[in-house]
Amino acid sequence: xxxxxxxxxxxxxxxxxxxxxxxxxxxxxxxxxxxxxxxxxxxxxxxxxxxxxxxxxxxxxxxxxxxxxxxxxxxxxxxxxxxxxxxxxxxxxxxxxxxxxxxxxxxxxxxxxxxxxxxxxxxxxxxxxxxxxxxxxxxxxxxxxxxxxxxxxxxxxxxxxxxxxxxxxxxxxxxxxxxxxxxxxxxxxxxxxxxxxxxxxxxxxxxxxxxxxxxxxxxxxxxxxxxxxxxxxxxxxxxxxxxxxxxxxxxxxxxxxxxxxxxxxxxxxxxxxxxxxxxxxxxxxxxxxxxxxxxxxxxxxxxxxxxxxxxxxxxxxxxxxxxxxxxxxxxxxxxxxxxxxxxxxxxxxxxxxxxxxxxxxxxxxxxxxxx
Amino acid sequence: xxxxxxxxxxxxxxxxxxxxxxxxxxxxxxxxxxxxxxxxxxxxxxxxxxxxxxxxxxxxxxxxxxxxxxxxxxxxxxxxxxxxxxxxxxxxxxxxxxxxxxxxxxxxxxxxxxxxxxxxxxxxxxxxxxxxxxxxxxxxxxxxxxxxxxxxxxxxxxxxxxxxxxxxxxxxxxxxxxxxxxxxxxxxxxxxxxxxxxxxxxxxxxxxxxxxxxxxxxxxxxxxxxxxxxxxxxxxxxxxxxxxxxxxxxxxxxxxxxxxxxxxxxxxxxxxxxxxxxxxxxxxxxxx
Numbered sequence: 001x002x003x004x005x006x007x008x009x010x011x012x013x014x015x016x017x018x019x020x021x022x023x024x025x026x027x028x029x030x031x032x033x034x035x036x037x038x039x040x041x042x043x044x045x046x047x048x049x050x051x052x053x054x055x056x057x058x059x060x061x062x063x064x065x066x067x068x069x070x071x072x073x074x075x076x077x078x079x080x081x082x083x084x085x086x087x088x089x090x091x092x093x094x095x096x097x098x099x100x101x102x103x104x105x106x107x108x109x110x111x112x113x114x115x116x117x118x119x120x121x122x123x124x125x126x127x128x129x130x131x132x133x134x135x136x137x138x139x140x141x142x143x144x145x146x147x148x149x150x151x152x153x154x155x156x157x158x159x160x161x162x163x164x165x166x167x168x169x170x171x172x173x174x175x176x177x178x179x180x181x182x183x184x185x186x187x188x189x190x191x192x193x194x195x196x197x198x199x200x201x202x203x204x205x206x207x208x209x210x211x212x213x214x215x216x217x218x219x220x221x222x223x224x225x226x227x228x229x230x231x232x233x234x235x236x237x238x239x240x241x242x243x244x245x246x247x248x249x250x251x252x253x254x255x256x257x258x259x260x261x262x263x264x265x266x267x268x269x270x271x272x273x274x275x276x277x278x279x280x281x282x283x284x285x286x287x288x289x290x291x292x293x294x295x296x297x298x299x300x301x302x303x304x305x306x307x308x309x310x311x312x313x314x315x316x317x318x319x320x321x322x323x324x325x326x327x328x329x330x331x332x333x334x335x336x337x338x339x340x341x342x343x344x345x346x347x348x349x350x351x352x353x354x355x356x357x358x359x360x361x362x363x364x365x366x367x368x369x370x371x
Numbered sequence: 372x373x374x375x376x377x378x379x380x381x382x383x384x385x386x387x388x389x390x391x392x393x394x395x396x397x398x399x400x401x402x403x404x405x406x407x408x409x410x411x412x413x414x415x416x417x418x419x420x421x422x423x424x425x426x427x428x429x430x431x432x433x434x435x436x437x438x439x440x441x442x443x444x445x446x447x448x449x450x451x452x453x454x455x456x457x458x459x460x461x462x463x464x465x466x467x468x469x470x471x472x473x474x475x476x477x478x479x480x481x482x483x484x485x486x487x488x489x490x491x492x493x494x495x496x497x498x499x500x501x502x503x504x505x506x507x508x509x510x511x512x513x514x515x516x517x518x519x520x521x522x523x524x525x526x527x528x529x530x531x532x533x534x535x536x537x538x539x540x541x542x543x544x545x546x547x548x549x550x551x552x553x554x555x556x557x558x559x560x561x562x563x564x565x566x567x568x569x570x571x572x573x574x575x576x577x578x579x580x581x582x583x584x585x586x587x588x589x590x591x592x593x594x595x596x597x598x599x600x601x602x603x604x605x606x607x608x609x610x611x612x613x614x615x616x617x618x619x620x621x622x623x624x625x626x627x628x629x630x631x632x633x634x635x636x637x638x639x640x641x642x643x644x645x646x647x648x649x650x651x652x653x654x655x656x657x658x659x
Contacts, residue, residue, distance in 0.1 A: 106473055106477065106553060106554060108553040108554055108583045108584075108585070108619060109558070109583065109584055109585065109588060111477065111480045111481075111554050111555075111556075112477065112481070113477065126624055126625070139481065140474075140477050140478050140481045141481060141485075178474060181472055181473075181474050183473060207472050207473050207474065208618075209446065209470045209471065209472045209473065209618070210472035210473070210474065212447070213447070213472075236614070236615075236616045238610075238613045238614070238615060240610065248527070249527055250525060250526050250527025250528060250616075251525055251551055251580075251615060251616025251617040251620060252523070252524065252525020252526065252527060252528030252529070252551070252578070252580055252605045252616075252617070253525070253527040253528040253531055253605075254615070254616055255525075255528075255580060255581070255605035255606040255608075255609060255615050255616070255620065256528050256531070256603075256605045256647055258608045258609070259605060259606070259607040259608050259646075260646055260647075261608070262607065262608040263607075263645065263646060268608065271609075271613075271615055271616065273616040303527050303530055303531050303534075304510070305496075305508065305509060305510040305526070305527060305530055306508060334534075335510060335530075336510060355648075356531065356647065356648065357646055357648055
């Protein structure tokens, strides 16, 4: 779960990191009022869950409250990287002496947290040459000790008061990362203003799997309605832009199913992993979610392990009888209780396939015929 | 021979009295796995499918030789159960549980490294040395003995591919599920190294997916391998920035793409199947 910049900064502030003076607002009047309160030049930053806001015109500067009102009027309601702006952060404009980059994230390959820092902040870290990036893997048993701060400062080429600021900031950032179950905490730019390091931006991603124990983290829900409903059933769902609705059991095979549809020239409407051992009721509900997206064809691909083919067949028949299904359904069914599942489908006039790619080809053909 | 587990492996089931634990204990016993004990706090003294249950892993270890354990433990408690097993000295820890927070996974793996334990998973179907030992949840009937090693990030897709292999007369030495999460105990390279040394394994199937750089790292090792490798990568059609079911299956900042992985594998000499059912044919071609 990604946090908006202003939420990330509030989190930083709670841990004692320095952030610019400012406030999140939703109207031009409020923006003018915050600018007046700050009493100096301000920056108006669109609050959307995307980077590269500056390039999209989502960041503006203002010297007076009146200019702040105008800038906020322009930014609010505009679209940045495909996302509608409904909030802006109005902040004091910092006097910048230098810009650093610092982040802590999870390195899946090393199976450890990794700290990434650079003295070339303010630009996309992907564009910074390797020789200007400091990377240190972290041992979860040690965290960030003072020696590591000294070493990182040496490699960043900072000393004195700035090094002391880093020695305070880095362990704090690590504490946020660990205590808040973060997948990413990133400050870019980390601004040196006089002798102070100020977090001029905040990118924080909280691990979805840990939200149950992160009760005080604000909830940001940018899912579609279908994604939300599927999640409530414990299933993972991703909206795509095609017209063949897909349900399979298992993340890998669901991806494989989308790929095979595309391979035959079709376009999947979604990713729906019905998981393992999902019972009849939940499967029926998942099918209803698929129907609600108005696809041309529904394609169900089940390789039954814990999932029982007869459960899936019954779910399909139930939805067909209770809600009616007005689009063609192609189903592939093998594995646990396959015969029983096939029998139930036959009795209800539904043809089933045993081979995945033959079923996929049929689904694509039917989608074309509907077009 | 097989890798990591075989017919002599004595297995413990943590969470044996739960629904999943009991069901899969029965299935594993039916496959021939030597399940010697189970653990469920507060349920010591009971029996599940004839298997004695203990309150703690240490208590089970006092009474049995235990070489591997499998966890059917809800996500919030999985870290504790894994720590318990590793502390007690179990060498192979198979974590079936999905939805474990990534910070718990980081801690489990850091501790396992310190103690020299092998962690399989989390979020894995487990490991099967065909005909000898199944630790985990795959359906029994598709796994028959043979000479193909399989290593995968996903479950059902692996069953699909293993069933295809079996239908084509290609049995398996060992099938290993690394797990679908971003942080898991074993990497492709760890398992490929073992297959390369295993005299019984003649060729390897690698089932990967988008996200991370595990397949790219594997490619570097495949280049040096004497045994042929056939790969299938899921997620060709996945849009960037979207998590495709598995926590690890996401293209971020242009990294972890299908094209990058296929390119790396092909350059390393692996044969890459476009569709899952092409895998057996490519294996036969590679073995000549």
